Amino acid sequence: MPKKTPLSWLLLARQKSRLVVAIAGIAFADILMFMQLGFQSGLYDAAIKPHRSLDADLVLINPKFQTLISVKSFRRERLHQTLSVPGIDRVSALYIGTGQWRNSETRTSRAILVWGVEPGKPSFKLPDVEGQLNQISLLKTVLFDQAGRPEYGPVASWLEQAGKSVEVEMSDRLLNLSGVFTLGASFAADGNAIVSDSTFLHLFPERDASNIDVGLIQLKPGTDPLKIQAILAAELPKDVRVLTVEEFANVEKQYWAEGTGIGFIFGLGAVMGFIVGIVIVYQILYSDVSDHLSEFATMKAMGYSNLFLVRVLIGEALILAVIGFLPSLVLAMGLYQLTYSATLLPIFMKLDRAVTVFVLTMVMCSASGAIAMQKLYEADPADIF
Amino acid sequence: MNLTSSEAITGSISYPVTIDIKGLNHYFGHGDLKKQVLYEIDLSIASGEIVLLTGPSGSGKTTLLTLLGGLRSAHEGSLKILGQEMRGATKNQLLKTRCNIGYIFQAHNLLSFLSARQNVRLSLELHDHYTDADCDRLVDEMLTAVGLGDRLDYYPDQLSGGQKQRVAIARALVSSPKIILADEPTAALDRKSGRDVVEIIQKLAKERHCTILLVTHDNRILDIADRLLYMEDGRLVKDKTE
Numbered sequence: 001m002p003k004k005t006p007l008s009w010l011l012l013a014r015q016k017s018r019l020v021v022a023i024a025g026i027a028f029a030d031i032l033m034f035m036q037l038g039f040q041s042g043l044y045d046a047a048i049k050p051h052r053s054l055d056a057d058l059v060l061i062n063p064k065f066q067t068l069i070s071v072k073s074f075r076r077e078r079l080h081q082t083l084s085v086p087g088i089d090r091v092s093a094l095y096i097g098t099g100q101w102r103n104s105e106t107r108t109s110r111a112i113l114v115w116g117v118e119p120g121k122p123s124f125k126l127p128d129v130e131g132q133l134n135q136i137s138l139l140k141t142v143l144f145d146q147a148g149r150p151e152y153g154p155v156a157s158w159l160e161q162a163g164k165s166v167e168v169e170m171s172d173r174l175l176n177l178s179g180v181f182t183l184g185a186s187f188a189a190d191g192n193a194i195v196s197d198s199t200f201l202h203l204f205p206e207r208d209a210s211n212i213d214v215g216l217i218q219l220k221p222g223t224d225p226l227k228i229q230a231i232l233a234a235e236l237p238k239d240v241r242v243l244t245v246e247e248f249a250n251v252e253k254q255y256w257a258e259g260t261g262i263g264f265i266f267g268l269g270a271v272m273g274f275i276v277g278i279v280i281v282y283q284i285l286y287s288d289v290s291d292h293l294s295e296f297a298t299m300k301a302m303g304y305s306n307l308f309l310v311r312v313l314i315g316e317a318l319i320l321a322v323i324g325f326l327p328s329l330v331l332a333m334g335l336y337q338l339t340y341s342a343t344l345l346p347i348f349m350k351l352d353r354a355v356t357v358f359v360l361t362m363v364m365c366s367a368s369g370a371i372a373m374q375k376l377y378e379a380d381p382a383d384i385f
Numbered sequence: 386m387n388l389t390s391s392e393a394i395t396g397s398i399s400y401p402v403t404i405d406i407k408g409l410n411h412y413f414g415h416g417d418l419k420k421q422v423l424y425e426i427d428l429s430i431a432s433g434e435i436v437l438l439t440g441p442s443g444s445g446k447t448t449l450l451t452l453l454g455g456l457r458s459a460h461e462g463s464l465k466i467l468g469q470e471m472r473g474a475t476k477n478q479l480l481k482t483r484c485n486i487g488y489i490f491q492a493h494n495l496l497s498f499l500s501a502r503q504n505v506r507l508s509l510e511l512h513d514h515y516t517d518a519d520c521d522r523l524v525d526e527m528l529t530a531v532g533l534g535d536r537l538d539y540y541p542d543q544l545s546g547g548q549k550q551r552v553a554i555a556r557a558l559v560s561s562p563k564i565i566l567a568d569e570p571t572a573a574l575d576r577k578s579g580r581d582v583v584e585i586i587q588k589l590a591k592e593r594h595c596t597i598l599l600v601t602h603d604n605r606i607l608d609i610a611d612r613l614l615y616m617e618d619g620r621l622v623k624d625k626t627e
Contacts, residue, residue, distance in 0.1 A: 014498035298494040303484035382456040
């Protein structure tokens with residue numbers, strides 16, 4: 001059997017300007033999809049970064065908890081009840097509230113997420129927090145997230161200039177800023193601040209010490225978190241919920257994905273990119289078939305079947321998919337970088353997203369090929385005489 | 386006046402009948418618009434004959450050619466090509482018959498994105514029994530035989546009209562088909578190129594015992610024919626055996 005001439009490839013390679021247009025079109029559609037999915041992913045990732053930074057194996061929350069910006073408390077004794085279960089090493093409580101951070105330079109205030117932790121007990125596993133936790137045990141001391149929005153003021157530089165600590169104002173109270181850490185802005189929080197539980201109750205006197213917002217549970221090494229989760233779920237009453245850290249992060253993610261319009265909006269954006277891609281590739285393939293109609297009809301006269309020509313067309317579509325995808329990958333990564341510098345939102349290329357967009361590109365090109373096929377049936381060898 | 390002639394050409398060995406037509410009628414359109422375009426065509430062409438078909442426009446020559454090429458389904462009558470009855474044949478049978486027929490069109494219809502070599506090779510790739518080396522050798526030999534040995538890798542847009550037609554001939558003949566159907570192959574060419582083209586067709590056909598049916602208006606090439614058929618208003622009118 002003789003080696004077959006690679007018609008799909010030659011159709012593209014020999015028509016350079018058409019190839020360039022096709023690649024540009026596919027890359028454009030792919031970039032649209034990458035940006036939409038990337039933004040969405042970046043926003044979710046930022047929203048759940050605090051959750052993922054918690055130093056715990058399991059967490060306790062109020063079953064009504066949906067998002068950090070509207071926290072529901074539960075009774076502290078539930079956390080202490082868990083200590084009776086073997087396998088549990090340490091527990092600690094977390095308070096969450098919204099304060100008003102005052103920018104002394106611009107004299108404006110802005111909402112900030114305040115975390116009240118128990119010093120000396122598990123809280124965040126961020127390396128720059130762990131080293132400073134003993135400082136916040138001093139009352140009215142605060143740590144500030146330097147990766148928050150710039151509207152809070154150049155807090156890190158204030159600290160540098162002052163040397164040791166700086167006086168700041170939050171929720172109309174004076175506090176000692178003793179250090180900075182890095183977490184990041186998100187939907188829920190333009191910025192974060194960490195204080196001790198006592199300082200928290202001083203800042204929010206309306207709060208009751210016996211009602212906490214998140215219970216952190218650390219297990220003894222070698223213990224299976226899922227087993228303990230099941231035991232706790234059975235033992236504790238229904239006014240608390242036991243989750244793994246990932247499940248906790250998912251609760252927040254779900255709120256933003258489904259509870260707000262975000263999931264829909266970005267999803268719709270990605271779908272539109274997909275449709276744009278189909279239309280562009282279809283145009284290219286259709287005009288390719290039209291321009292070569294008599295040539296394809298000749299092939300049919302020679303004895304080539306319709307199926308053969310269809311395969312050539314689909315082959316062309318798939319080659320375009322691959323060649324169009326590669327530049328879009330590179331360009332998207334560049335655009336992500338640009339977005340990060342402009343918005344401080346952490347958007348990075350992830351393998352699963354790249355694979356998803358690649359698969360969608362293949363589907364998009366195959367669909368265009370399938371629709372353009374209709375034109376092929378018009379190639380009637382009897383008409384070329 | 387219709388002629389029924391199934392005599393072999395005088396002066397040559399009697400070959401089997403390649404094309405056998407009996408009582409062929411063909412219609413275009415449906416219902417009220419139905420029009421008959423071919424009337425009671427009876428024709429037998431033996432292997433190796435060169436038959437020229439002439440006649441005014443609209444006489445049905447091209448329709449007959451498309452039927453003979455298995456490019457249209459026959460409606461009424463019997464049409465046997467290489468022993469295969471075409472009327473009522475399945476798509477696959479038609480396809481298989483077409484593999485044994487070489488086509489030369491007025492417009493060369495070469496694939497613009499393939500070189501001369503690749504265009505000719507396309508014809509061979511239809512047949513599974515050639516090896517890679519065979520294909521390459523046959524293609525190069527064929528293109529050399531039509532005088533394009535130095536233009537093997539040229540693309541159609543780099544060739545003249547006559548050269549393109551020669552590539553088309555090479556494509557039609559390379560797989561040694563039993564039948565060549567040519568529709569006005571010289572219409573777009575000047576006198577010299579046209580003459581060269583038909584002489585190549587004639588020479589290669591005689592070498593390979595190929596049957597040729599050539600539709601043409603061109604008076605300059607009528608002398609190559611073994612038989613000259615004249616069609617008018619859908620009927621075969623004259624059969625001049627030379």
